[in-house]
Amino acid sequence: MSLFSPPGDARRAARRWGVEHGRASTSPVRLPMTYVLPLRWHADTGLAELTGYLRWLADRVDVIVVDGSAPDLFARHADAWRGLVRHLPPDATARGLNGKVLGVRTGVRAAGHEHVVIADDDVRYDEAGLTAVHRLLDRVDLVRPQNYFDPLPWHAWWDTGRTLLNRALGADYPGTLAVRRSTFLAMGGYDPDVLFENLELIRTLHANDGTEAAPAWLYVRRLPPDAAHFRGQRVRQAYDDLAQPARLLTSLAVLPALAAAVAARRPALVLGAAAGTVALAEVGRRRAGMAPRSSLRQRRWRLRSGCWSAACAAGSRSASGSCSAVSATATPESAGPPTRPAPCDAAATDRTPTRDSSRSPRWPRAVGIVGGVRS
Secondary structure, eight states: OOOOOOOOHHHHHHHHHOOOTTTSSSOOOOOSEEEEEOOOOOOOOOOOHHHHHHHHHHHEEEEEEEEOOOOHHHHHHHHTTTTTTTEOOTTTOOOOOOOHHHHHHHHHOOOSSEEEEEEEETEEEOOOHHHHHHTTTTOOOOOOOOOSSSSHHHHHHHHHHHHHHHHSSOOOOOOOEEEEEHHHHHHHHSSSSSSSSSHHHHHHHHHTOOOEEEEETOEEEEEEOHHHHHHHHHHHHHHHHHHHHHHHHHHHHHHHHHHHHHHHOHHHHHHHHHHHHHHHHHHHHHTTTOOOOHHHHHHHHEEEEEHHHHHHHEEEEEHHSOOOOSSSSSSOOOOOOOOOOOOOHHHHHHOOOOOOSOOOOSSOOOOOOOOOOOO
């Protein structure tokens, strides 16, 4: 059972667009856009699946893989992707602590199109998502889609709680962004010495008077990590939170407030806080016309995920001994989309689903409005 369920017409629209994983649509439309994938692997366990995705992508956009893997893995990737994508090493003259940023800067400079998608290796666009991003980049300098996990092992359910709360307060930070190449180059890229690289890119764009769209309706699938990798990311998540002081302080206050309420024998405070967390997550779930699914199981999960995420973040922060360099400029949250589609140009009003083609649709379609456009 999914947390999110589109209405029946969205499911029918998604089926019209949908194709099984690895099977292209009858006549894929090739977009004038470059897809940049920064990569650094230590093992090739997911090579076959990623190669299938790259094969699907290569029929629709230009693909550049900037591969910082060890030489033996780099050679194996070159054999697997020969004639399929443009396979490059990171710029050897570039210097910085964040290898992903160095890969992104290399890939954007090498891109042959103005519209560039930047995506982690676990991101899986579908045809409608690529089209929506391309059209939005005609109007703004940066597009921030919304990720969702599929499939949903236990830790992905947990992390989805964080995603829902972020959506309720603005927008989540995804594993993919899209930028105009000219804007990216004009601002000199972004700092390669930070850990929270997506926030740094967004802040750098704002500092250079760029415009951003964070539409709540634009969903892009993301593959969940395995449980061991998820546990290893908790300290990294704590570093990311250091770049967002208000969120950090709120998370750190959860356990002391809970302990104080228990010590004072005030269970009503605990229940009220839990109900507030559930209600806030529900706001995030319903954004952009999400159809409600009110099973008791899901409501119990939202309660657990809201409390456990904060507890895990607080615990992992105590394990981190230093903080990353981050930009000092605060990032305002993007406004949500209007409740009804606003009049706009023909390209923006095209009603296209943004569900990944490899699975039955469980998230709502794009409703044809530019939500959260900032200037």
